[in-house]
Amino acid sequence: MNDHRALRDAFGCFATGVTIITSVDAAGAHVGFTANSFTSVSLDPPLLLVCPGKHASSLPIIRKSGVFGVSVLSDAQRAVAERFAARGVDRFTEGEWVEAESGVLLLEGACANFACSLEQEIEGGDHLVLLGRIQSFRSADTRDPLMYLRGRYA
Numbered sequence: 001m002n003d004h005r006a007l008r009d010a011f012g013c014f015a016t017g018v019t020i021i022t023s024v025d026a027a028g029a030h031v032g033f034t035a036n037s038f039t040s041v042s043l044d045p046p047l048l049l050v051c052p053g054k055h056a057s058s059l060p061i062i063r064k065s066g067v068f069g070v071s072v073l074s075d076a077q078r079a080v081a082e083r084f085a086a087r088g089v090d091r092f093t094e095g096e097w098v099e100a101e102s103g104v105l106l107l108e109g110a111c112a113n114f115a116c117s118l119e120q121e122i123e124g125g126d127h128l129v130l131l132g133r134i135q136s137f138r139s140a141d142t143r144d145p146l147m148y149l150r151g152r153y154a
C-alpha cells in the first residue's frame with residue numbers, strides 16, 4: 001500500500017472547508033499556512049484539531065509558543081488560501097488581520113475564527129495531529145465558506 005497518488009485522490013473525495021493556521025514567535029514574527037485538515041472535536045472542553053505536515057515551517061513556532069489561530073475562509077478569500085500555500089511570498093500581505101489576546105493573527109471576513117492553546121500533539125505519520133483548546137472564537141453565518149474537493153477550490 002504505497003500508492004501515494006491514488007491515496008491522495010481517495011482522500012480528496014472528502015469535501016472540506018479551507019483554513020489558515022497562524023502562530024507567532026517570541027519576537028512577534030507571524031507565520032501561517034493553508035490547511036484543510038481542520039476538524040471540530042469537542043464542545044466540553046472546547047477542542048479542535050488540525051494536522052500540519054512534519055516539515056511545515058510554522059510547526060516549530062506553534063510548538064514553542066503553544067498557541068495558534070484558525071480562520072475558516074469564506075468563498076471570497078480564495079486568494080488568501082493560495083498565498084498561504086505558496087512559497088517565497090510574504091503571506092500576510094493578502095487579507096486584513098486582527099490580533100487575538102495570545103498575539104496570533106486572525107483573518108477579518110472569515111466565516112469563523114478560533115484562538116487556541118496547544119493542548120496535545122499526537123503522532124500521525126508524516127503529519128502531526130495538533131489538538132487545540134479554544135480560548136476564544138467568533139463566527140458569521142452570513143458568509144459562504146470556501147470549499148476544497150478533489151484538489152480544487154469549489
Ligand SMILES: Cc1cc2nc3c(=O)[nH]c(=O)nc-3n(C[C@H](O)[C@H](O)[C@H](O)COP(=O)(O)O)c2cc1C
Pocket residue numbers: 018032033034035036037038051052053054055056057058081084085086087148
Ligand atoms: C487547500 C489546501 C489544504 C492544505 N492543507 C494542509 C494541511 O492540512 N496540512 C499541511 O501541513 N499542509 C496543508 N497544505 C499545504 C500547505 O499549505 C503548504 O505546504 C504550505 O506551503 C506549508 O507552509 P510552509 O511552506 O511555510 O511550510 C494545504 C494546501 C492547500 C492548498
